[in-house]
Amino acid sequence: MDHTRKIDGRFNLVGGDFTNAGEASTQLKKILQLRGVKDSYIRRASIATFEAEMNVIIYTPAGILRYDVDDESIKITVEDMGPGIEDIDLAMQEGYSTAPEWVREMGWGAGMGLPNMKKNSDVFRIDSAPGEGTTVKMIIYLNKGEQS
Amino acid sequence: MTIGDIINQLSPDSFSIEPDRDIEIKDVYVSDLLSDVMANAGEGSLWITLQTHINIVAVASMKNMPAVILVNGRKPEGETVQKAASEGIALFGTDMHAFELAGRLYNMLHG
Numbered sequence: 001m002d003h004t005r006k007i008d009g010r011f012n013l014v015g016g017d018f019t020n021a022g023e024a025s026t027q028l029k030k031i032l033q034l035r036g037v038k039d040s041y042i043r044r045a046s047i048a049t050f051e052a053e054m055n056v057i058i059y060t061p062a063g064i065l066r067y068d069v070d071d072e073s074i075k076i077t078v079e080d081m082g083p084g085i086e087d088i089d090l091a092m093q094e095g096y097s098t099a100p101e102w103v104r105e106m107g108w109g110a111g112m113g114l115p116n117m118k119k120n121s122d123v124f125r126i127d128s129a130p131g132e133g134t135t136v137k138m139i140i141y142l143n144k145g146e147q148s
Numbered sequence: 149m150t151i152g153d154i155i156n157q158l159s160p161d162s163f164s165i166e167p168d169r170d171i172e173i174k175d176v177y178v179s180d181l182l183s184d185v186m187a188n189a190g191e192g193s194l195w196i197t198l199q200t201h202i203n204i205v206a207v208a209s210m211k212n213m214p215a216v217i218l219v220n221g222r223k224p225e226g227e228t229v230q231k232a233a234s235e236g237i238a239l240f241g242t243d244m245h246a247f248e249l250a251g252r253l254y255n256m257l258h259g
Contacts, residue, residue, distance in 0.1 A: 019227065022206025029210070046210050047186050054183075107199045112183035119187070 006070045007031065013056040013063040013080075018106075021057050024065050025050035028076075035069065041142055044120040045074050048138050051113040052078040058103055059083070060133070074140040076121075085128040092118065092126075149173045149256045151215060151238065154194075158252060160217060160240035163224050167238035171214045176253050178246050182207050189213070194253070196246050200224045205231040214238060219246045 009031075011024035025046050032042045049065065056063035060082025068075040085091045091098075092114050099109020118124040121138035128134035152169030154160070177189035178196040185195060185207050195208055195216045205228060208216050215238035218224060224232070224239050232239045242249055 019202055021203050022210065025210060026206065043191070050186060050206070050210060051183065106201055106203065107180045107182045107197075108203075110181045110183055112181070112187060116183055116187050 006068070007035070008066065008068045010064055010066045013053055013065055013078075015057060015059075015061040015063075015082075017057055021053055022050050024053050028067055031067075032069065032074070037069075037074070037142065041074065041140055044140050045076065048117045048120040048140070049076055051116045052076065052136055052138075054108055055113050055134075055136075056080045056082070058099055058108060071142065073122075073142055076138045076140075077135065079133065079135045081133050084130040084132050085126075085134055086130050088126055088128060149253070153256060154215075154240075154253070157256065158242065158244075158249075160242045162238065162240055163218075163229050164232040164239035165236060167215055173214070173257070176250065176257065178250050186210065196249055196253075198222050198246070200228060202227045202231050204228065205235055205237055208232075208237050209235045215240060217242060217249060219244060219249055 028049050029042055029046045032045060052065060060080040063078055063080030066077045090096055094115045095111040097109045097111035103109040117138060122141045123139035125137040150169060151167045151171045151173065173194045175190040175193040176196060177185060177193045179185050180197050180199055182203060189195060189211050192212050195213050196219060197204060197216065198219050200218060200222050204216055218241040221243045223241060229239060
C-alpha cells in the first residue's frame with residue numbers, strides 16, 4: 001500500500017434515507033483501514049462521519065460528503081441543501097435539537113450530533129445561514145511517528 | 149463472559165446469525181440514544197437497547213459490537229435482521245427490561 005498517495009472521494013447522501021445511514025462512514029472506515037491508519041483516528045473519523053450523515057438524512061433533502069486523506073490528515077467536508085441553521089451557537093449546545101418527535105423515538109435527534117462531530121475532530125468549522133444550506137468541515141490530524 | 153455463557157444462562161431469542169459462542173464480552177452498554185452509543189460505548193461491547201430499527205446495526209458495526217440484545221420483548225424489524233446477518237452481528241431478544249438484563253449481565257461479568 002502506497003501511504004504517500006493522497007486519496008479522496010465523495011458520497012452522495014439522500015435526505016430521509018435512514019436505511020443507508022452509516023454507509024459513508026462504513027466505507028470511509030474500510031478505506032482508512034486499508035491505508036493502515038491507526039484505529040484511534042479511524043474511530044474519530046467514523047463517529048464524525050456518521051453524525052454528519054445523520055444530519056443530512058434527518059434535516060435536509062440531500063448532501064455531499066467529501067473526504068480527503070493524506071499522511072497529515074483526514075479532511076471531511078459535508079455540504080447539504082437543507083434549510084440552514086438559524087442559531088449555530090444554539091445548535092452546537094449539547095442536548096439542543098430541532099428533530100421531530102418520530103426521529104427522537106428512533107434514538108436520534110438527542111442534540112449530540114454536532115457536539116460529537118466537534119469532539120472527534122481537531123478542526124471543526126460550520127458555515128450555515130437560513131435558506132442557504134450548511135457546510136461542515138472537519139480535520140483530523142494524523143500525528144507522525146506514532147505506531148499504527 | 150462469552151456469548152455462549154449469555155446464551156446458556158439467559159436463553160435469549162435469536163433473530164439473526166448463529167453467533168460465535170467463544171467471543172469474549174468485556175463490557176456492556178445500555179442506551180437507546182444512538183449518538184450516545186457512538187460516543188460512549190466501548191469497542192466490542194454488548195449493547196442493550198429497545199431500538200429495533202435498521203440503524204442499530206450500523207452503529208453496532210461501527211463500534212465492532214458482536215451482538216445487540218433487544219429488551220421488553222421487542223422484535224427487530226425485517227430489514228434490521230437482514231442487515232445484522234450481512235454484517236455478522238448477532239441480534240438477541242428478551243422479555244426482561246433493561247435494568248433486569250443489565251443486572252444479570254453485570255453479575256455474570258463482575259459477580
